[in-house]
Amino acid sequence: MSYGLKLTTQGGSVFNFPVLPEKIQVESQGNHTTVSVIGVGEVLQLGGATLQKITFNSHFPSREAPYVSSLSNTPMDCVSFLESAQASALPLTLQLSGGALELSQTVGVENFTYYEQGGDVGDVYFSLTLRQWRLHSAKTLTLTSDSTAVEDTTATRTEPEVSSNVYYTVVSGDCLWNIAKSHYGDATRWSDIYAANKEVVGSNPNLIYPGQELLLP
Known part of the structure; x- marks a missing residue:
């Protein structure tokens, strides 16, 4: 290999x-943490x-x-x-x-x-x-009569949502106008793609780069 x-x-x-x-x-x-114990x-x-x-x-x-x-x-x-x-x-x-x-x-x-x-x-x-990175979820705890915290196994748990988001990877020569036209059949929806990806694209919607992953709302 x-x-x-x-x-x-x-x-x-x-x-x-x-x-x-x-x-x-x-x-x-x-x-780990260190603590001082009296006598020890x-x-x-x-x-x-x-x-x-x-x-x-x-x-x-x-x-x-x-x-x-x-x-x-x-x-x-x-x-x-x-x-x-x-x-x-x-x-x-x-x-x-x-x-x-x-x-x-x-x-x-x-x-x-x-x-x-x-x-x-x-x-x-x-x-x-x-x-x-680790997948994590919150646990529900309840207090018993002696103030001991135990996990509440009867509580309703919310299963993690399976993402249905569609992503598009930018290739050389792409622009938001062409991506919108190809994906939606309506090039004027480029603004929807830009609004959903403003943090990725930045302040100029005309500047996108190969390798960027864009959410298609």
């Missing part, structure tokens, strides 16, 4: 990192593990090179994908395969910084921090 690192969106779009990072750091911390001293209260943090640095190349696995996107297309993923507030699936460290983790983009450096004009260097 070849060594690869990719992110997959909820809509099924796959983003392959074109240059594999030299180091991928996975950080797991214990969620300091003791450790174990609280399980916090969410994992995955950090790595690499770059998005503008030219072919032996170490570049794919050059299907421009550096700024790659930047737009990660910024859109962060703005969407939807989890992603990170997959690392082919090496001793294999990951398949549901994550969110916690921090993304990028820059261009002199002597390498055109390439975009970046640092990316991903945080593990």
Whole structure:
């Protein structure tokens, strides 16, 4: 199996990192606290593990090179994908395969910084921090007569809604007018798409980029 690192969106779009990072750091911390007990001293209260943090640095190349696995996107297309993923507030699936460290983790983009450096004009260097994401739901607790909190198993539980949202991944040459015409048969509904994706697109509806995931209301 070849060594690869990719992110997959909820809509099924796959983003392959074109240059594999030299180091991928996975950080797991214990969620523990220390307390002082009279007659005993300091003791450790174990609280399980916090969410994992995955950090790595690499770059998005503008030219072919032996170490570049794919050059299907421009550096700024790659930047737009990660910024859109962060703005969407939807989890992603990170997959690392082919090496001793294999990951398949549901994550969110916690921090993304990028820059261009002199002597390498055109390439975009970046640092990316991903945080593990866990599906969670609230539990209903009731107090017994001795003030002990117990889970109320008779309470009505609300099942998580299955999303029926339709997403469209922007490709090169797209505009909101054409997307609306193709999806609705009515190009004037571009404003509906823009209203639903203002946080992703930004202040100018004429500027959309390949890799962006747009909700089609």
